[in-house]
Amino acid sequence: MSFPVSTKATPDRDTSLDYAISEPEVAVIIPCYNEELNIEKVVRDFQASLPDASIYVFDNNSDDRTAEIALQSGAIVRMVYNKGKGNVIRRMFADVDADVYVMVDGDDTYDATSAPIMVEKLISEQLDMVVGVRIAEEKLAYRSGHRFGNRMLTGFANMIFGRSFNDMLSGYRVFSKRFVKSFPAFATGFETETEITVHALELKMPVAEVDTKYGARAENSESKLRTYRDGFRILKMILTLFKTERPFAFFGIIALIFALLSVGIFIPVLVTYIRTGLVPRLPTATLSMGLMLVAIINLFIGIILDAVTRSRREMKKLSYLSVPHFSVRKRL
Numbered sequence: 001m002s003f004p005v006s007t008k009a010t011p012d013r014d015t016s017l018d019y020a021i022s023e024p025e026v027a028v029i030i031p032c033y034n035e036e037l038n039i040e041k042v043v044r045d046f047q048a049s050l051p052d053a054s055i056y057v058f059d060n061n062s063d064d065r066t067a068e069i070a071l072q073s074g075a076i077v078r079m080v081y082n083k084g085k086g087n088v089i090r091r092m093f094a095d096v097d098a099d100v101y102v103m104v105d106g107d108d109t110y111d112a113t114s115a116p117i118m119v120e121k122l123i124s125e126q127l128d129m130v131v132g133v134r135i136a137e138e139k140l141a142y143r144s145g146h147r148f149g150n151r152m153l154t155g156f157a158n159m160i161f162g163r164s165f166n167d168m169l170s171g172y173r174v175f176s177k178r179f180v181k182s183f184p185a186f187a188t189g190f191e192t193e194t195e196i197t198v199h200a201l202e203l204k205m206p207v208a209e210v211d212t213k214y215g216a217r218a219e220n221s222e223s224k225l226r227t228y229r230d231g232f233r234i235l236k237m238i239l240t241l242f243k244t245e246r247p248f249a250f251f252g253i254i255a256l257i258f259a260l261l262s263v264g265i266f267i268p269v270l271v272t273y274i275r276t277g278l279v280p281r282l283p284t285a286t287l288s289m290g291l292m293l294v295a296i297i298n299l300f301i302g303i304i305l306d307a308v309t310r311s312r313r314e315m316k317k318l319s320y321l322s323v324p325h326f327s328v329r330k331r332l
Helices: 039-049 066-072 085-095 112-124 144-161 177-182 192-202 227-245 247-276 282-321
Strands: 026-032 054-059 076-079 100-103 129-136 173-176 207-214
Touching: 026 039, 026 066, 026 085, 039 054, 039 066, 039 112, 054 066, 054 085, 066 076, 076 085, 085 100, 085 192, 100 112, 100 177, 112 129, 112 173, 112 207, 144 192, 144 227, 173 177, 177 282, 192 227, 227 247, 227 282, 247 282
Parallel strands: 026 054, 026 100, 054 076, 129 207
Antiparallel strands: 100 173, 129 173
């Protein structure tokens, strides 16, 4: 499938050079676990929407016929025995080599016809990630609890990192090669989407969103997402990322809390001392000093870790930039 990009020179750049852009290699990567009812349709739909793409199904040690059906449908099947979506994504990103990666869940809830639009947007605008924002056409497609949790977590991430996406937990995304090969995947479960989002926000990558239809799962097909358990894990991931990516703010808040407690406890002791010249509540004064010491220690931890984080972020940025975007122009 061809995705044309304009190569006309503009007046503000060197018109003495001609450039060509090679057509990108597209890979559709599908993480799966017990999706024998849906996987054939997912593979067929993406074969129709992206006929030149390679279709990979990574089976997460299913105990049904998911892998067998995917293979019969024409997909390239790989097995991942460590349970958890994060483990599957880590393997997919490591093992598949392409210019553009279309990642989609194998539950047949996402619209395959949106894939060419998302791929073309990634190419034409030279982006590193395009997120498919779920627009549910059926009430049962997107449960109210999941929708509320998504909004809450998205808003929390936006508060911490300054900006976010409308659908931070979407499982339908298109990536550039330099995103995939620079992504240090640590998550093991469904919190991996949060980790992916934060990676893009931290490195200030060019990203975009595209609305896409979101349907209900097939009858007798059960969702693997558990609202409260996985919601808690995602919230824990956000807090962990807040600590690692914004250590000065994280430990600074802790330092401020202890400092305020210290001052609040010390004020009555100080008032008594001013009036009488005595410190009758010595244990209270000692506790106040201890709390202030904890506040100072947390402040210095934040300062030190902030310097370490800046250095680590620079290394991640260099790793990201070391992989050229597939649409980089080549001199003829």
